[in-house]
Amino acid sequence: MTSKTKLDSIDSTLQKEPLDVSEIRKDFPLFESREGAISESTHPPITYLDSAASSQQPRQVLSAMESYYETTHANVHRGVYAMAEESTRRFEEARSKVGRFINAPLPEVETVFTKNATESINLVAQTWGRRNLKPGDVVLLTIMEHHANMVPWLMLAAEIGFELRYLEITDDGELVIDDLEKKLEGVRLVGITLMSNVLGTINDISSIASMAHRNGAVVLADGAQYVPGMPTDVQALNCDFLAFSGHKMLGPTGIGVLWARKSLLEEMPPFLGGGEMIDDVRLDGFMPTAVPWKFEAGTPPIAEAIGLGAAIDYLEKIGMDKVREHELKLVSYAMNSLKERFGDDLTIHGPADPSRRGGVLSIAYKGIHPHDLAQVLDEYGVCIRAGHHCAKPLMRRLGVPATARASVYIYNDHHDIDVLSEALAKAGSLFGDAIT
Amino acid sequence: MSGLEDLYREIILDHYRNPRNRGELDTPPAKRIEAFNPLCGDEVVVYLNVEDDKIADIKIAGQGCSISQSSASLMSQAVKGKDISAARELIRSFKAMMSIHESKLESTSSEELDEDQQVEDVVVNPEAMGELAALQGVVKFPVRIKCATLSWNALAQGLDEIEEEANSSK
Structure with missing residues (x-):
C-alpha cells in the first residue's frame, strides 16, 4: 500500500543520549529520503525498528x-x-x-x-x-x-x-x-x-x-x-x-x-x-x-x-562501548515506558533486567496476533518484525505461535520508542478486547 | 487509514472474536487436515464430515492472525450443509476473488486491467459470496493473501482426499 497515516505529533521528553542520533541519521540516505518525503506530507517519517533482521547502511x-x-x-x-x-x-x-x-x-x-x-x-x-x-x-x-x-x-x-x-x-x-x-x-x-x-x-x-x-x-x-x-x-x-x-x-x-x-x-x-x-x-x-x-x-x-x-x-x-550504552539506555526506556503505559496488557519476553539483554524487544500485546500488530504499526510507518523469527522450538517453549519484535540500533532514539508506543495504542483500540 | 479499515472490516473482527464452528470432530469418521503458514506460524485445522456428497459437519481448530482465523470461520459457515460440488465452486470463487486483485496490483496497463475485469465477471459473483466479500480488502496486502487462503487450501485438500478414497473403494 502507498499511503500511510501520520500520527499526531508526539512530544518526546528531551533525553540525554549517549550518541548524537540526529547527527548519525544524517549519514543514512534512507532516513534522509524518508524525512524529506514528510514535508510533502505523503509519508510519516519511517520508524525503523527491525535492525535485528537487517540494519540500514550509512553513506560511508x-x-x-x-x-x-x-x-x-x-x-x-x-x-x-x-x-x-x-x-x-x-x-x-x-x-x-x-x-x-x-x-x-x-x-x-x-x-x-x-x-x-x-x-x-x-x-x-x-x-x-x-x-x-x-x-x-x-x-x-x-x-x-x-x-x-x-x-x-x-x-x-x-x-x-x-x-x-x-x-x-x-x-x-x-x-x-x-x-x-x-x-x-x-x-x-x-x-x-x-x-x-x-x-x-x-x-x-x-x-x-x-x-x-x-x-x-x-x-x-x-x-x-x-x-x-x-x-x-x-x-x-x-x-x-x-x-x-x-x-x-x-x-x-x-x-x-x-x-x-x-x-x-x-x-x-x-x-x-x-x-x-x-x-x-x-x-x-x-x-x-x-x-x-x-x-x-x-x-x-x-x-x-x-x-x-x-x-x-x-x-x-563511534566506539562499541557507546553503541552498547546507547542500546541499553533505549531498551531500558522502552521497557519502562511501555510497561507504565500498557501495564498487564503488554508482555515483553525475556529477561526483566535490561542489562541482561541486547537491543531486541519481543512484545505480546492484548492478545493481538503479531501479524495483525505489525500490519497496524506499518500504517504508521513503524517497521517491526512479526513471526517466529526462525526460532520455532523457542516459540513452542514460550507457548506462542509468533511474537512481534522491535529492535533498536545506533540511529534509533527515544522518539522512535514513543512512536512505537503510540502506534501500539492505536492497534489496541482497533482490536479492542478482541482475543481470547 | 482507508487501507486498514478495508482489511479489518467489522465482520472480520467479529468472526475473529467469536469464531463459528470452533472445535473438533471425531476422526474417523471425520477427516482432519492441517495447514501451516510458515511465514508467521499460523495454523488452521479443518475437520470435515462428508455424508452423501454433502458437508454434513465442519469444525475449525488452530491459531493465528485475525485474517486466517476469520477466513476459516467464514468458510465453515459458508460451506456447512453444502454439496461437495457447490463447496468446490465456492473455493474457486474465493480464490479468484483473492488472485484477481493480486494480479491487478501487479498490472500497470489498462488493457491488463480489462482482462482481469473479464475474468472477475466470469468467475466471481459477489452476491454469491455473501459475508465472504468482507475479505476482499485483503488483496491490497499481498503478504496477507496467504493468511486468508490457508483454510480454503485445507478444505480443498480434504475434499480431494475424501473423493479419492471414495473412488478407490468403488
Whole structure:
C-alpha cells in the first residue's frame, strides 16, 4: 500500500543520549529520503525498528563499495597488474579490520569470509563436524538458537547419527546451566548464541566454554545479534568459532564472517571446492591452499567485504562501548515506558533486567496476533518484525505461535520508542478486547 | 487509514472474536487436515464430515492472525450443509476473488486491467459470496493473501482426499 497515516505529533521528553542520533541519521540516505518525503506530507517519517533482521547502511559504507567498483574493480588474488593488486589490498585490508574488531589473535589468518552467519555455521558443520563427529557423540545446543544454529546440526545428525542435546531456559529467558556438567557428558561441540534474536538474552558463554573445554568439547558462538551491538573479544569470550553477518552491523548483504582458531582451521577439510582455495590441482587430486583462503572457493564478494570494512570503521569511530550504552539506555526506556503505559496488557519476553539483554524487544500485546500488530504499526510507518523469527522450538517453549519484535540500533532514539508506543495504542483500540 | 479499515472490516473482527464452528470432530469418521503458514506460524485445522456428497459437519481448530482465523470461520459457515460440488465452486470463487486483485496490483496497463475485469465477471459473483466479500480488502496486502487462503487450501485438500478414497473403494 502507498499511503500511510501520520500520527499526531508526539512530544518526546528531551533525553540525554549517549550518541548524537540526529547527527548519525544524517549519514543514512534512507532516513534522509524518508524525512524529506514528510514535508510533502505523503509519508510519516519511517520508524525503523527491525535492525535485528537487517540494519540500514550509512553513506560511508555505500560509497566505499561504489568507489571500489568505480576505480579499482578487478578479481582478487589473480592479476599482477596494479589495479588487481589494489583490489586485493582493499579486500585483505577489510579482512584484517574484521579480525581486529573481534580481537582475533591472528586477524589476517583466522578470519574467513562467508555469505552470512548461516553459511559460517554450515561451514563448521560440514567441515569440522563431518570430520570429527561420530555415532554416539553429542552436540549440545540451546532451545533459544536461531534455526541457523539448529538445522545444520539436525541435517548432519540425520546423516551421521550423533545425538543432539539442548540447554533449557528459565521463564525469565535465561539459560539453565545448573546441570551443565552432566549435560556436557559425551559432548564434542557446544553451539550457543551470544544473544537471542527473540528474547534478547545475553548468554555469558565464557564460563560455559571453560567447562566445555575441560570436557574436551569445542565451542561455537553465534554472534549474529551480539557482534553488531556489543564490544566483542573472541579471546575473552573463550570460544573456538564465532559466526556473524555483515548486514546486521551496517554492512551490505552477502558478506558474513567465520572466525576460528588457526589450529582448528588448519585441521578442517575445505568447504566448497573450486578456484582460489587450492595450491595445486592434478587430474587425480588437489592440494588445498593455506587458511583462510582454503575456505573461500570462487570469486568472493569483494565489494561487500570492503563495505563491511567501512561499516567497522564507522562503528569504531563511534566506539562499541557507546553503541552498547546507547542500546541499553533505549531498551531500558522502552521497557519502562511501555510497561507504565500498557501495564498487564503488554508482555515483553525475556529477561526483566535490561542489562541482561541486547537491543531486541519481543512484545505480546492484548492478545493481538503479531501479524495483525505489525500490519497496524506499518500504517504508521513503524517497521517491526512479526513471526517466529526462525526460532520455532523457542516459540513452542514460550507457548506462542509468533511474537512481534522491535529492535533498536545506533540511529534509533527515544522518539522512535514513543512512536512505537503510540502506534501500539492505536492497534489496541482497533482490536479492542478482541482475543481470547 | 482507508487501507486498514478495508482489511479489518467489522465482520472480520467479529468472526475473529467469536469464531463459528470452533472445535473438533471425531476422526474417523471425520477427516482432519492441517495447514501451516510458515511465514508467521499460523495454523488452521479443518475437520470435515462428508455424508452423501454433502458437508454434513465442519469444525475449525488452530491459531493465528485475525485474517486466517476469520477466513476459516467464514468458510465453515459458508460451506456447512453444502454439496461437495457447490463447496468446490465456492473455493474457486474465493480464490479468484483473492488472485484477481493480486494480479491487478501487479498490472500497470489498462488493457491488463480489462482482462482481469473479464475474468472477475466470469468467475466471481459477489452476491454469491455473501459475508465472504468482507475479505476482499485483503488483496491490497499481498503478504496477507496467504493468511486468508490457508483454510480454503485445507478444505480443498480434504475434499480431494475424501473423493479419492471414495473412488478407490468403488
